[in-house]
Amino acid sequence: MLPRTYDSQNCSIARSLEIVGDRWTLLVIRTAFEGVRRFDDFADHLGMARNVLADRLNRLCEEGILRRHRYQERPERFEYRLTRKGVELWPTMMSLLKWGDRHYAENGPPAIISHRGCGGSLTEQLTCDACGVSLGPGDVEPLPGPGAVPLGR
Structure with missing residues (x-):
């Protein structure tokens, strides 16, 4: 150990x-x-x-x-x-999430981190892919992605 x-x-x-x-x-x-x-x-x-x-x-x-x-x-x-x-761990957590999506999400990301302001998605640079604004934990919400497992499975 x-x-x-x-x-x-x-x-x-x-x-x-x-x-x-x-x-x-x-x-x-x-x-x-x-x-x-x-x-x-x-x-x-x-x-x-x-x-x-x-x-x-x-x-x-x-x-x-x-x-x-x-x-x-x-x-x-x-x-x-x-x-x-x-809260300062958020960028690290999101980087780990993005890395896992890239390398281990065979059916697509289980969650999409969505910008509450416009509905865009979080980029690797922690910005919104739609409007370009820098995002923090209060600006986003997780939504089911294509790799989400339906409840009850």
Whole structure:
């Protein structure tokens, strides 16, 4: 098993991987960008073990990528919201999505990242292919693409 840290490497990629270089962690971040905030909703969307989810959410909060926000007092319940540091991962997440679409989406992209303003699609340069404006996470919404799997399959 690989160690969790890369102390011998003076490399920003290696240090970043210590935080987000785990499959479940990246999927939690992706799901947060989709607007999911509550523990049970993360669990439903991701289908992961609750103890693993709790570990990833806690680690992302410790690292300042997510923050806990209490939405109910009795019983006490929290939402998990992206921080500025978390939102800064959006270009990385979109680059990974585009790379995966290019190399692994045999039936076409499962999701199209659509510009809410005009309906155009996100480009590799994180701009709209229709109007050319630079896009951020608040400007887009995921829509089913040609490679989307119908619900119930």
